[in-house]
Amino acid sequence: MKGFGYLAKEGLKNVWNNRIMSIASVCVLVSCLVLTGAATLFSINVAQVVESVGDSNETTVYLKSDVSRLEAVYIGKDIEKLDNVVSTTFLSKEDALEQYKDELGDELFAQIEDRNTLPDAFVVVMEDLSMYDKTVAEIKNIDGVDSINDHRELAKKLTEISNLINIICVGVVTALMIISIFIIANTIRATMYSRRFEISIMKSVGATDSFVRMPFLIEGVVIGIVSAVVSTGAISLLYESVMSAITGMIPFSYIPLTHVILYVAAAFALAGIVVGFFGSFISIRKYLKKEGNEILGW
Amino acid sequence: MIDFDNISKTYPNGTHALYDVNIHIDKGEFVFIVGSSGAGKSTFLKLIMHEETPTSGEITINGKKISKLKRREIPYLRRHMGIVFQDFRLIDKMNVFDNVAFAMRAVGESAATIKKRVPYVLDLVGLKNKMKDKPSELSGGEQQRVSLARALVNNPEIIVADEPTGNVDPEMSHEIIELLNEINARGTTVLVVTHEHELVREFHQRVITIDHGRVIGDTKDKGVLSDHDVDDDYNDVPHYPDNAVVLPD
Numbered sequence: 411m412k413g414f415g416y417l418a419k420e421g422l423k424n425v426w427n428n429r430i431m432s433i434a435s436v437c438v439l440v441s442c443l444v445l446t447g448a449a450t451l452f453s454i455n456v457a458q459v460v461e462s463v464g465d466s467n468e469t470t471v472y473l474k475s476d477v478s479r480l481e482a483v484y485i486g487k488d489i490e491k492l493d494n495v496v497s498t499t500f501l502s503k504e505d506a507l508e509q510y511k512d513e514l515g516d517e518l519f520a521q522i523e524d525r526n527t528l529p530d531a532f533v534v535v536m537e538d539l540s541m542y543d544k545t546v547a548e549i550k551n552i553d554g555v556d557s558i559n560d561h562r563e564l565a566k567k568l569t570e571i572s573n574l575i576n577i578i579c580v581g582v583v584t585a586l587m588i589i590s591i592f593i594i595a596n597t598i599r600a601t602m603y604s605r606r607f608e609i610s611i612m613k614s615v616g617a618t619d620s621f622v623r624m625p626f627l628i629e630g631v632v633i634g635i636v637s638a639v640v641s642t643g644a645i646s647l648l649y650e651s652v653m654s655a656i657t658g659m660i661p662f663s664y665i666p667l668t669h670v671i672l673y674v675a676a677a678f679a680l681a682g683i684v685v686g687f688f689g690s691f692i693s694i695r696k697y698l699k700k701e702g703n704e705i706l707g708w
Numbered sequence: 709m710i711d712f713d714n715i716s717k718t719y720p721n722g723t724h725a726l727y728d729v730n731i732h733i734d735k736g737e738f739v740f741i742v743g744s745s746g747a748g749k750s751t752f753l754k755l756i757m758h759e760e761t762p763t764s765g766e767i768t769i770n771g772k773k774i775s776k777l778k779r780r781e782i783p784y785l786r787r788h789m790g791i792v793f794q795d796f797r798l799i800d801k802m803n804v805f806d807n808v809a810f811a812m813r814a815v816g817e818s819a820a821t822i823k824k825r826v827p828y829v830l831d832l833v834g835l836k837n838k839m840k841d842k843p844s845e846l847s848g849g850e851q852q853r854v855s856l857a858r859a860l861v862n863n864p865e866i867i868v869a870d871e872p873t874g875n876v877d878p879e880m881s882h883e884i885i886e887l888l889n890e891i892n893a894r895g896t897t898v899l900v901v902t903h904e905h906e907l908v909r910e911f912h913q914r915v916i917t918i919d920h921g922r923v924i925g926d927t928k929d930k931g932v933l934s935d936h937d938v939d940d941d942y943n944d945v946p947h948y949p950d951n952a953v954v955l956p957d
């Protein structure tokens with residue numbers, strides 16, 4: 411387009427001249443994007459955990475606390491005799507404590523070392539996961555077995571929580587998107603109003619609609635891009651700190667930021683541009699239909 | 709060049725601004741439009757600029773029927789016209805150069821062309837030494853000449869001026885009409901609405917009188933006589949004064 415450089419400069423000037431409104435628009439759009447991003451990152455992390463948990467054919471079988479080591483050996487043999495069981499590995503309560511120490515750090519467990527209340531357990535590997543429920547029931551029937559860590563229950567719970575959070579997020583994000591578009595539309599309307607005199611002159615000398623529109627579209631898109639950049643920065647900062655806080659409580663390996671940040675940035679940029687574009691487009695449309703003194707409100 | 713065929717204009721609020729107007733204006737004519745307040749003069753110009761559309765009748769400009777014009781074609785119609793307002797309509801925060809350049813930027817002219825053309829046109833209206841001044845630092849007459857430069861800068865075929873002398877002192881009024889006359893001399897069609905009968909008498913050009921929405925006098929129309937009547941042939945013969953200004957394209 412002829413004169414694009416000039417129009418781009420005008421668009422940037424608009425953002426600056428109208429900076430209070432621009433900042434307000436950026437803030438709303440950023441909160442919208444960050445929330446969407448956080449919800450998405452949360453659910454892909456949950457999905458990954460669910461997948462690794464659900465797919466693992468290892469099940470932990472906890473023994474009653476009054477079971478002696480000798481009895482434990484027999485229980486292990488009984489479990490191994492079952493059709494679907496490939497192998498069993500004994501995990502003593504001391505081993506279990508060591509494992510927790512490795513995962514969560516020494517300090518927390520140093521004091522409870524001598525009053526270790528963790529149960530002894532077997533890690534059981536099954537062959538066919540479709541027979542999981544039947545095998546679990548058979549193991550539960552063996553004397554001395556206290557409980558079975560049913561990974562599927564956990565996976566199901568996690569998925570439910572994740573779905574619930576997603577539903578809430580979709581609602582909140584939709585509302586915020588609409589608010590964002592509305593705020594940007596208002597920002598652009600304010601700019602157009604403050605530049606109505608120029609607009610009327612442009613139209614009277616024969617500027618095309620697309621030419622008149624361009625600086626305002628650029629203004630909207632610039633607001634969108636700035637919001638995307640700020641949101642990407644905010645998500646990066648938040649993600650690492652939130653994730654290390656969560657893994658401090660529940661150990662699991664989360665998806666590293668570096669694997670997803672490019673997608674997040676691209677999605678933010680796209681969303682920012684689309685919202686900015688539509689926000690400005692709505693308010694410009696009405697304005698362009700006016701002619702002469704109507705533009706000036708005379 | 710401009711044809712009004714049975715044009716009537718009724719505003720949405722029911723005001724009848726023009727009734728059954730038939731006017732033909734040739735390329736290169738200079739036309740004064742006079743009439744009392746509320747007669748419909750501005751409406752007449754707005755119809756030409758396509759700021760308003762007629763309620764009935766057909767306007768033809770440069771052989772193009774206005775009613776057949778698509779929305780996106782309107783800007784290109786306006787590029788054939790330079791518009792001068794009574795209140796100048798200059799942008800206060802821009803200097804004289806930028807005010808004139810604005811009209812060129814709005815139609816996507818290149819920076820290089822603008823840099824060449826704007827000083828030339830400002831020279832034409834006698835304001836080359838005021839290029840860096842803000843409109844607020846200029847007299848009314850000077851402001852109107854900036855506005856005229858802006859109307860001229862895209863080299864239009866028609867200049868449309870609605871009371872260009874309404875806000876300037878009589879001496880300046882004369883100078884502005886003189887300038888329009890010079891512009892007309894190189895072939896630009898000029899339409900001027902004015903209240904100043906002195907000027908109209910002085911310049912011996914075609915005069916169209918509108919009253920209550922009707923054309924009641926046209927010095928070109930032999931059937932109608934008016935007190936501004938002058939030699940009809942004057943407008944039919946191209947008349948280039950010695951100091952004719954020819955603008956580059």
Ligand SMILES: Nc1ncnc2c1ncn2[C@@H]1O[C@H](COP(=O)(O)OP(=O)(O)OP(=O)(O)O)[C@@H](O)[C@H]1O
Nearest residue numbers: 719721723724725744745746747748749750751752
């Ligand atoms: N946008 C509008 N809506 C409704 N009525 C209008 C509008 N513009 C003009 N009119 C009316 O149409 C009639 C003609 O107005 P117009 O502006 O053409 O008059 P004019 O001859 O230019 O007057 P003046 O010399 O005072 O400028 C007037 O009665 C006016 O009130």
Ligand SMILES: [Mg+2]
Nearest residue numbers: 749750751870
């Ligand atoms: Mg008027």
